[in-house]
Amino acid sequence: MPKAAQMLRQLAGCGLAWAPVLAAAALLAAPSLSTATLLKSTLWLSFGIVALSLALVWGVAGIFSFGQNAFFGIGGYVFAVTAINVFPATGETLTAMALGACAAAAFAAILGYVTFYGRVGDVYLAIVTLSVTLILYTVMSSTAGPEYHIGQAQLGGFNGMPSVPGIALGSGELGNRQTFAFAVCLAAALYMLLRFLASGRYGRILAGLRENELRMELLGYDVRLHKLAAFVIGGTVAGLGGALFAAWGTFINPAVFSLPQAALVAIWVMVGGRTSLAGAFVGVVVVQWICDQADKVVAQQTPLILGVMLVATVLAFPSGIVPSLSRLPARWRKATPAGNDVHVARPAGAPGAAARGRLVAQHLGKRFGGSVVLEDVSLSFGEAGIDAVIGPNGAGKSTLFGLLTGRHAATQGRIELNGADITRLPAFRRARAGLGIKLQVPGIFLGLTVRENIALARLAPRAHGGAGDASAVLAATSLSGKQDLPASALSHGEQQWLEIAMIVAQNPSVMLLDEPAAGMTRDERNRTVELIRTLSTQRTIVVVEHDMDFIRALGAPVAMLHRGVVFRRGAFAALSSDPEVRDVYLGRRRHAGN
């Protein structure tokens, strides 16, 4: 019994409990609702489902897509075509609904593949999805000719397709009330499914994508694949919404692909609160209700009202209704730390300590356009626990780092990690192979807590061994006591440490650190030196720095780059007394490099 109660509490915790309650209430109320209310509610549920899909794609995964109503429309069209052909024979339209969802999913997969694998960025994605939606509008509008038909279904161009069968389960079409009941069940099921996805491991990955895509990639997540997956799930859900819409109206036409409709979906989600899945439905109800009501007060001004609502939300109320409301109880709940399913500390002596790895660069070269930035650089890391790479500005440090991490592709040469060729691997595959990467700018998830940040790192797929033990890093720094704070509340130095802890949690055999001490106080820097020394007993660490005191304190062998070639190698003391090195750093002309 306590177990059941706990389960219930857990369900309530992730918002799964009240969805069935609401759905049941709606079903109970159905017999006493008027036809007008039933019709309106069913329509709003179909809108709510497409808004829900955008809340997942945008609010949870951080991909702003104008394409949700493209998937909605495709779902609707495929439903219509299939239902018109199949319904007379089978008396059901669920197959059509499934096909509609599949078609939307397939289209989302293609569109997502092109954009995510083509690395189309943030705003461009919005414009590309919008353009594709408008293209569908144009294409579907030009199918008026009698030659455009699929089986019995005439596409009808701008006029659209009339007489689409409604929802039917095998014995004829459902009435208004049954259709409403069906819509309630569908919406509740989809909501719970997405809610379940978003609160589990997968949800954490999506949150990571939203907060810091680059870090996710450096942690070893295949960012493109995960974005694609979220996009396809969103597309499927939107497709189901579209099928419900076509069944509800017994009608579909290209207006579903129009610009106002595309924007409406964004408005619903924005008003309801994009970070909340429930907000999608709240947004639809609030926006549509206000439009209906306002029409009675000032007739014929719907666009104006929508516009004002959208501008006001963006300017004054950007988080939307539901997140603002749910922030209240969150404040009360604060006493009990959330997220206890994430265990950062692991028992002492557990496996997870990696063997020191070996990173070798052979004759690496890189040219950008006509200029050679790096030439014939051969370096091998792994013999001494720590290696340092230094050089004045423009020496090629960043480029070398970029080549090692996979940000740039080498024009020549070869990179090996523990004997395997990784020259052509994308960043996330290198990470999986055991390369931990810390960039100059702290690459953490500002919106997530310290605990969640580390959990994401531990969950990252890797080709070798178990997760690493980040607790030592936390213990060595001031982070142990701050595990439930959002990362954005940490000091700059603490954020750097958190990133190091995340990389350790991944258990890499080689760690590449780019300016780990940047922006740190003297005290923080000293602790960082200690931390790196401790970590180097188990891993190979490569530090790229230009802070000479830091390098000196590390006491590691140094490779100095200058003008794209390895200028000197040796102990720091030896280099610092080398007059030519000093000339380079002081910018004097007298040197032997050329």
Place this chain on the structure above:
Amino acid sequence: MNDKDNGTALVPAGCAGEQVAPGTDRREFLKASMAVAGGALLAGAGLARAARSDTIHVASMFDVTGGLSIYGQPEMSVSRLAIEHINKAGGVLGRKLELHEYDTQSKIELYSRYAQEIGANDDIAVVVGCITGASREAARPILSKNGKLLFFPSVDEGGECDKFTFMQGSDCLQMESPLVNWAMKNAGKTFYVAAADYVYGHVATAWTKSLVEKAGGSIVGTEFIPLDVSDFGATIRKIQTAKPAVIMSNLVGGNHMAFYRQFAAAGLNRSIRIVSPSFGLGNEQQVLSPEETKGIVVAYSYFETLGNAENKAFVAAYRKAHPDAGPLMDLPAQVWNGWHQWKAAVEKAGTTEIGKVVAAMESGIPFQGPSGRIVMDGPSHRNIQDINLATVDGKRQFKILQTFKQVPPSRQVVGSASCDLTGKDKDSHRMIMPKM
């Protein structure tokens, strides 16, 4: 074409309960009484049944807002005006009419939604509404499945074959036949067809082709233009290459108005005559300048400038209610006709019961309206009506050129079957798709 509507013959179930469509188990999971109780509980949906004996509820659905409001606003105004007029004259069967106005906001899904609401409302006897073919096809199947009568006031492409629907506007044949004949006589025998790329455009073009060929002319070019194109450079060059004497313009919508503008700018309006069955419906003659539109020839049943007494009274009443409104075109006049033809039919039938009203309509009661005499042609559910040829003068007005008396509608759907709603298709509730 549509098996669903085909197979669903409707038997009006009288006024006691809901209309039940055989073959479907709609609403069987709820007792009608529960629905009535629920409806009565919620304000807005149920109308007081006590008032039923002395009022007849009727409805109009038009796009009063949004992109199509240019058509919808005058239509809704005339709808109101007609109901007022009928009520002032004593109502129908001694009962007052009460108009339910539905603003469909230029959104197709609202046609669907309101049609379902009307369908579920036992009180509403008839609907005069819908503007585009798309909106009609969204609403009609639902209305007719629920046993509601629909009067559609727009010009249309034909193909409608529904026992419960009456088409008020002129069809392609009624408009294009006078246009083609006039052009052959007055402009030349070579035609270039520029048509909007949607169902109406395709069907209208098919009619143009068959009419021109029958009359001994020739088509020197045909082009379908997507509704969102407004750069007509390529089209105009092609027209200059084809050198037609006449352009048959089946273009519609705001973007396509640019065609007339660019056509005139290139100086083509000096040598080539434009005739059109669609020009003017969107107030093209107001938007474009007089120089650009002068000489374009159109054909409609109704023009504001018609001199008959009924029209003078109609225009005066409309202008009194809406002093600032734009010119009255064919669509609102057909709304007026629709309400009055229905009134005549109900009075002949002595009831609002749909089967009897349809039979009375099909018997062909003549009505003298603003557009002259009209008589319903039973088999096609379309009006036999006068068609006026008019040209745009230099002051943005239409000048009547010629009147064709009592032009019969087409019972034929282009390239496809015919429709006979008093004979073989008396149980039909479908749309026959034309074939080109």
Place this chain on the structure above:
Amino acid sequence: MPGLDGTAVIALSVLTSISILLLTSLGLAVIFGLMRIVNMAHGEFLMIGAFTTTVLVRSAGLPVWLAVLGAPLTCALLGAAVEVLFIRPLYGRRLVETLLATFGLSLILYQAAIDIFGQSSPGIGAPGGFVEIGRYTVSTYSLFLPAAAAAIVALLYLVFKRTRYGLLARAAAQNPDMAAALGVPVRRVNLLTFVLGCALAGLGGGLISPIVAVSPGVGQSYVGQAFMTVVTGGPAFLLGTLCSSVLLGGVANVVSQMFTNLWGLSALLVVAILLVRLLPHGLSGGWTRGL
């Protein structure tokens, strides 16, 4: 087949299509290229420019040539107000939020235009008559459009290359933090850039007003193509947009000439999609930084 005069007419028609695309895209390109703001109200600024010109011709009796210049002025004033009220509070927020705010604005402006002008109001015809080229006649105004577009591009190039504002704007676009640190008045530069973009949209709208039917929805039919032009143009907002206009407008018109308008429209879309896939950074993505 078309003969010499036919070929000339086709070439002129292609030029006109290209310049229409360019004129309706430039304002969007400037704002997006320099501020990374997707101005969803771009179409409404086109519409306002078109209405301004129409009203100046019809009510104030100005000649078209002069009235066209009123369009950028109105839009500049409106743009300044919009920047201060709606855009400025959103700097530093996610790009999507400015996109949504400007979309809200576009709805407001659209409805305001309906309330003021109605759905159909009288327009103005193209001035200048027509010229004869062999067997063909061509509208003089359609010959003027490419010239106007070329002049505007040249002027913009000079503004961004030669003026202090141009230098500051480009600096602020490349690295706002650095520019601010160097003492560039980023706020004022952003205001100017937004105003310039709106004025260009207005000018575009004013210039096309004599060849289209001016209605509150007129801008919306150009927005989709303008977006595609700017995206395929890439980071060099001026010359990149010029190139993509030439490519997209050229392809659309040539295909329309050879086949039908539908094919022309489809060809434009297909080329745009292919470009986005093949050159995700746009036509000018590989160029060393330019305008």
